[in-house]
Amino acid sequence: MTTKYETTFILEPGLDENRVNDEVERVTGWIKELGGEVLEVQRWGKRRLAYEIHKKRDGIYTLVLYVAGAQVVREVERRMRLNESFVRILTVIHVPPELSIPKIDAEAVAAAEEAGDD
Numbered sequence: 001m002t003t004k005y006e007t008t009f010i011l012e013p014g015l016d017e018n019r020v021n022d023e024v025e026r027v028t029g030w031i032k033e034l035g036g037e038v039l040e041v042q043r044w045g046k047r048r049l050a051y052e053i054h055k056k057r058d059g060i061y062t063l064v065l066y067v068a069g070a071q072v073v074r075e076v077e078r079r080m081r082l083n084e085s086f087v088r089i090l091t092v093i094h095v096p097p098e099l100s101i102p103k104i105d106a107e108a109v110a111a112a113e114e115a116g117d118d
Helices: 017-033 070-081 106-117
Strands: 003-011 037-053 056-068 086-093
Touching (some): 003 017, 017 037, 017 070, 056 086, 070 086
Antiparallel strands (some): 003 086, 037 056
């Protein structure tokens, strides 16, 4: 079964543009090689880290949106962890924006408020 995933990774801040491009191409190549389909690549560029990692304050962020099976995600993350250029990796199941906003039932809220007034 295939699912839509988002993998966000942070690369070492000292990498030059060519090396960053190589690493991003390497990741998308692994996904394709393992049977996944890359839908989108967003390069967010160099940004400040929330906290220091390996004595670094900055990192180069990239997000890859793709469709694949769970075994593809495990293998891609394993390969990324073996490469010292990757500082952090996070993969989550993609949730479309329209599903992430909770729908509020006005009648249920009104009923709950009435019940709380007792």
